[in-house]
Amino acid sequence: MLTYIDRIKILREKKIKDTLLKREQNGYTDLDDFGTVPLPKNYKVEPWFNSENGSFYGYDGMSENFCRVMDAHPPYVDPLEMLCGRWRDMLVNYRGDLHYMPDWRKAQLSDEDLAGVTNQWSKRWDEIRFPYDELKPLQKKYNIQTGIDGDAHLACDYSIGLSLGFGGFLEKINKYRAVNPDKKGFYDAEEKCVNAIIRFIDRHIEEIKRQLEIEEREEIRQNLEEMLETNLAIRLDKPKTFRQACQWVAYFNCASRVYTRDGAGFQLDTLLLPYYENDIKNGVLDDETAKFLIANLLLIDPHYYQVSGVDENDKDLTNHLSYLVLEAADMINISANLTVRVHENCDKEFLKKSAYYLLKNKNAWPRFCCDKTLTEGYMKNGISKEIARKRIAVGCNWMCVPGKEFPMNDTVKINIAKVLEQALIEMKSEDEKSTEKLFEIFTKHLTVAIEVTAKGINLHLDHQWEVTPELIMNLMMEDTLEKGLDISQCAKLYTIGVDGAGLAVVADSFGALETRVEQEKRLSWDEVYENLQNNFEGVKGERVRLMLNSSPKYCGGNTVSDKWAKRLTEVWVRKIKAQPMPDDRQLIPGWFSWSRTIEYGSVVGATPNGRKDGEPISHGANPNPHFRVDGSVTAQSSGIASVQCGYGNTAPLQLEFDPQLALDEKGVEIITKLILGHFKEGGTLININILDSDKLMAANKNPDLYPDLVVRVTGFTAYFASLSPEFRQLVVNRFLTNM
Numbered sequence: 001m002l003t004y005i006d007r008i009k010i011l012r013e014k015k016i017k018d019t020l021l022k023r024e025q026n027g028y029t030d031l032d033d034f035g036t037v038p039l040p041k042n043y044k045v046e047p048w049f050n051s052e053n054g055s056f057y058g059y060d061g062m063s064e065n066f067c068r069v070m071d072a073h074p075p076y077v078d079p080l081e082m083l084c085g086r087w088r089d090m091l092v093n094y095r096g097d098l099h100y101m102p103d104w105r106k107a108q109l110s111d112e113d114l115a116g117v118t119n120q121w122s123k124r125w126d127e128i129r130f131p132y133d134e135l136k137p138l139q140k141k142y143n144i145q146t147g148i149d150g151d152a153h154l155a156c157d158y159s160i161g162l163s164l165g166f167g168g169f170l171e172k173i174n175k176y177r178a179v180n181p182d183k184k185g186f187y188d189a190e191e192k193c194v195n196a197i198i199r200f201i202d203r204h205i206e207e208i209k210r211q212l213e214i215e216e217r218e219e220i221r222q223n224l225e226e227m228l229e230t231n232l233a234i235r236l237d238k239p240k241t242f243r244q245a246c247q248w249v250a251y252f253n254c255a256s257r258v259y260t261r262d263g264a265g266f267q268l269d270t271l272l273l274p275y276y277e278n279d280i281k282n283g284v285l286d287d288e289t290a291k292f293l294i295a296n297l298l299l300i301d302p303h304y305y306q307v308s309g310v311d312e313n314d315k316d317l318t319n320h321l322s323y324l325v326l327e328a329a330d331m332i333n334i335s336a337n338l339t340v341r342v343h344e345n346c347d348k349e350f351l352k353k354s355a356y357y358l359l360k361n362k363n364a365w366p367r368f369c370c371d372k373t374l375t376e377g378y379m380k381n382g383i384s385k386e387i388a389r390k391r392i393a394v395g396c397n398w399m400c401v402p403g404k405e406f407p408m409n410d411t412v413k414i415n416i417a418k419v420l421e422q423a424l425i426e427m428k429s430e431d432e433k434s435t436e437k438l439f440e441i442f443t444k445h446l447t448v449a450i451e452v453t454a455k456g457i458n459l460h461l462d463h464q465w466e467v468t469p470e471l472i473m474n475l476m477m478e479d480t481l482e483k484g485l486d487i488s489q490c491a492k493l494y495t496i497g498v499d500g501a502g503l504a505v506v507a508d509s510f511g512a513l514e515t516r517v518e519q520e521k522r523l524s525w526d527e528v529y530e531n532l533q534n535n536f537e538g539v540k541g542e543r544v545r546l547m548l549n550s551s552p553k554y555c556g557g558n559t560v561s562d563k564w565a566k567r568l569t570e571v572w573v574r575k576i577k578a579q580p581m582p583d584d585r586q587l588i589p590g591w592f593s594w595s596r597t598i599e600y601g602s603v604v605g606a607t608p609n610g611r612k613d614g615e616p617i618s619h620g621a622n623p624n625p626h627f628r629v630d631g632s633v634t635a636q637s638s639g640i641a642s643v644q645c646g647y648g649n650t651a652p653l654q655l656e657f658d659p660q661l662a663l664d665e666k667g668v669e670i671i672t673k674l675i676l677g678h679f680k681e682g683g684t685l686i687n688i689n690i691l692d693s694d695k696l697m698a699a700n701k702n703p704d705l706y707p708d709l710v711v712r713v714t715g716f717t718a719y720f721a722s723l724s725p726e727f728r729q730l731v732v733n734r735f736l737t738n739m
Contacts, residue, residue, distance in 0.1 A: 001219055004292045007080045008331050011299060014078075015334055016707045019719050026102035028724035030595050032263060032716040033335040035301035037076060037086045039104060045072045047094040055095045055123035057467045059189035065091055066259055066471065070196040073258070075207035077227070079220045082289075083247050083296045084204050084227060087254040090261055096123030124149040130463045135452055141422060142449040143415035143603050145596070146456035147496075150411030151468050152260035154487065155394045156476035157403025158271055161252060162245060166201075167236030169194045172481050183484025186469075190481065193471045197255045198235060205231050242275040242285050246293045252472075253301045259472040263337070263716075264394035265303035266402060268294075269322040276321050287324060294328035302337045302717065304394040308350055309341030309371055312386035318347035326350075329365060330357050335710050335717040336365040339393035342679055343371035355671040359690055360663050364712035368686045369393045369650070370679035377684075378648025381495055381586055388648070396715025397592040397620070397650050397685060398497060403478045406491035408460070409649070410499070410592065410715075414453060415600045416568070417502030417607060417617045419445050420509060424532070424608075433525040435514045442506075443571055450498070454579050454587065457496055461585065464488040494585040497649050500572050501593035501600055504554045504618030504627075507568055508609035511561030512551035522547060532606045535613045549610025555623035555639030557632070562639055569643040577647070590649030591621040595714050598726055619734065620714065621651035631736035633657055637674065641681035650684040652715065657736040658693040687712045689731070696735065700728050 021038040023029070045068050050061040069089055076086035093105045125148050132148065139146055164172060170191060177187040208228045215221050230247050239245040256262035279285030307325050308318045329336050340354045354366050371389075378388040378399075391399045398409030423442040427433055430441075464470075465486035474480040477487040516523045527544065536545035552559035569591075576589040593600065601616035609624065611617075618624050621640045628635055633655060640653045661667030671690075678686055689711050699706040703721035711720050711731050720728060 002080070004288055005331070008292070008295060010080055011078070012332060012334060015299065019722060020704070020707055023722050025104045028727075029102070029718070029722050030713070030724055030727045031718070032337075033302055033718050033722070034257065034263075035086070035299065036088050039088050040074055043072065043088070044108065045069050045089065045094065051126060051128065053123060053126075053128055055126075057126045059185045059469055059471070062091070062259075062469060062471055063189035063192040065094060066193055067196040069094075069258055070200050070255065073200060075203040077204060077207045077211060079211060079215065079224055081296050081299070082223065082227065082243060082293055083250050083300060084208070084231070085200070085247075085250050085254050086300060087257045090258050092124070092261065124468075126463075126467045130459065130467070132456065132459055135456055135459075138448065138452040139456065141418075142445070142452070143418035143600060144449060144453050144456070145411065145413040146453065146460075147408050147412035148456050148460045149468070150408055150460065152256070152262040152264070152470065152473065153395060153398070153409050153411050154406050154470070154473060154477075154491075155264040155266070155392070155400035155402040156256075156473050157478065158249065158252075158266045158476060160403065160476040160478075162239060162248065162271070165234060165236060165238035165248070166194055166198055168238055169475050169481075176481050176484060180484040186484045186486070189469070189471055190474060193255075193259075194475070197251060200255070201231060201235050201251060205235070239275070242272065242279045242290060243293055245272055245275045246297045250297055250300045253303055256472045257301060260468065260470070262473060263301075263303050264400060265305040265337075266394070267307070267309070267317075267392055268305040268338075269307045269319060269325050270317055273319055273321050290321075291324050291328040291331060294325055295332040298329060298336055299332055299334065302335050304337040304339065306339045306341055306369075306392040306394065307366075308346055309392075310343045310345055310389065312389045314343075314345055316343070316345050316347055318350045322347075322350060323353065326353055326357055326366070330361065333361050333363055335719060336363070337715075337717060338366040340366045340368050341371050341393065342368050342675065346371075351675070352668050352672055355675065356663070356668045358688060359661060359667055359671055362690045362692065363710040364687070364689045364717050365710075367688065367712065367715075368675050368679075369399075370684050373644065373646075373679065373682055373684050374399060374648055374650070377644075377646050378495075380647050381588065383493070383495075383648075387493075391648065393685070396594060397499070397590065397652050398715075399648065399650075401493055403476065404491065405493040405495060406461075406488055407493075407495050407497050407588070408457065409497035410594060412453060412457060412497060413499045413501050413593065413596070414446075414449050415502050415604065415617065416446065416500050416572070417505040417600065417604045419449055420502075420506045420607065421604055424529075428529055435510055435518060438513070439510070439567070443575070446571065447575055450575050450579050450587075453498060454581060457587075458582065458585070461488055461494070494583070495588050495648070496581075496585060497590055498576055498587050499590045499592040499649075501591075501596065501620070502604075502617040503565060503568060503591050503621055503643065504624045505604075505607055505609055505611060507554040507561045507565035508551070508624055509607050510564040510568075511553065511559065512548040512610070513608050514560055514564075515551045516547055528608060532608065535606045536610070545610045545612070548608055551609070553623060553627040555627045555636045557628075557635045557638070562642065565639070565643050569645060573645050573647070588647045588649045589645040591643060591645065591651035593617065593620050593714070595727065597730060616730065619730070620654055622654050622734065625733040631657070633674065633736055634677070636736070637678045637683070638681060641678055641683045644682050644684055652685040652687055653678055653683055654687045654712070654714070654734065655736065656689040656691060656711075656731060656734045658691055658696075687715060691735065693735065696732060700732050703728065
């Protein structure tokens, strides 16, 4: 008889094989693993376009094409699993966006169709109806990721869906359609989407029945019969058991991924706790089965889930299910996006257990966020403590209040290295040249960049419902179905995240100029400009580059560049918070680049820190590679803690290092102290890759030899073998030699 461990081993091996097959289909993928499985042969969707630009928008376009993609999805039933369902494809693949389009989809397009995609973003936003040509020059000048066309960077309140079920959604839609007859288009689209999900479930029910007809192994038959019972129970009704709740979540996650790549989960250990406790009380569930179900849920999709933390009364939320979540993740040990929320009242044994699994598996999970800095920071925006505590970690770098907030987090970024470039260009013609003058001009350009960014955000918020309404997320948001409005129109909170990218490049540039030009006078301003223009060419240029690059760096430990990083943070925060916004909207500052360091660096010329034209910018709030000879983890931790923006958004500490620690109490204690030390200094979020240095270097040369190696690229985890050579090298470049 197969045990749960036996089944997990088989499922994990299949996961690794599927990962390599997906790479064959999609090419290298510098994104989340997503939990998808390979596409079947002859899979194809014929999109329906309702715009003359060859794309689709609004209630009709999004609902019709969601149904087409969902209906094209074959059922996925593995008799070794307890849950069923997988997603494979998403709507964005049919909107002409080559940036995200996988190789298999490009192969389906004609040469004429490919030639028609002149701009990778041109078909995601309806520029025919909502143009913004007047914003584009400045957006390009400052390399702004505008947020225009962003989607799904918010969080559902899963308690709404679990209390209603898919049939309850339909009843609620019909109820409020009668109340708001002028919103018929909205309700028709929502109803259409829910019915597509139910059809998806129906295909799984039929597949389970088919497998039951041919299955002879009794233990597998029993599992399939229970799987069938579960699916029939949640087809329309709300889930009542732990297994039913997990299966319901799995189906919803598949649908939301197909619709807009949504990956925001929920507080896993508290929301599912009543189902767990009720089943334990009734004798229909044991801990080993509960762990297997959670592992199965994580296998289906690596949504961002938070565990532990405290409530609004400072009561610890850690419970028995919290431990089971960690044990389940350890069982399956694949790409996972679990976040442990750390607080002074939290269960310290649970924190140690979390650090233990991070050290044991070396697969970049879990990560850790700090309740104190995030809660107190978010309250500075005029938010109550109760609501601030409900704002949980559900994205790469971001938090959200489920069901209430429309934050657009991780969709809006300003490349401040590009802002520095513009300031340098302007100062070149000035008689006075100094770091103070440069900072004055930089601040002026930054103000303009923030202003044009705000205009783009407001354009998006004003019209998202007409372009990409959040039809799936709306089902579990407050007031959407009640009012017949998209969540972008009726959110309780509009705290819009705006991230700065390239902090270390700019801080080190100011530090190098102050050190080599002003303090030591080893270079003149003319020499600096000459070498920037020539990209440090020739022997002399390389000497100048090395001189600048060897200046004291950000995170070096109270260096001149650390001083500049703090000053840059101060002006960044002040200017962001001073930007006027309409309709109770607020901009919230943070430091984060996501995985766009190569993309952003490609448009920035040589910089005074010795970085050459087109090279990647620094990652998030992290220092530039080789910021210290000893690669000090503690220095990096202190440096990043000092540049937190302070309003509830993060400036994550991203660590890649080989601590060479034993998996014992001492090793766990060292990792735990690192986490608590960073948070005590004011840190917000920690992403840690604990890696075997020899294995990492070998995998970079031949990733296929290590198909199970997982790394946290930015906020998300991915299989190292699936990343492009450029991104694999970025992870290697960030690697620190010791603690």
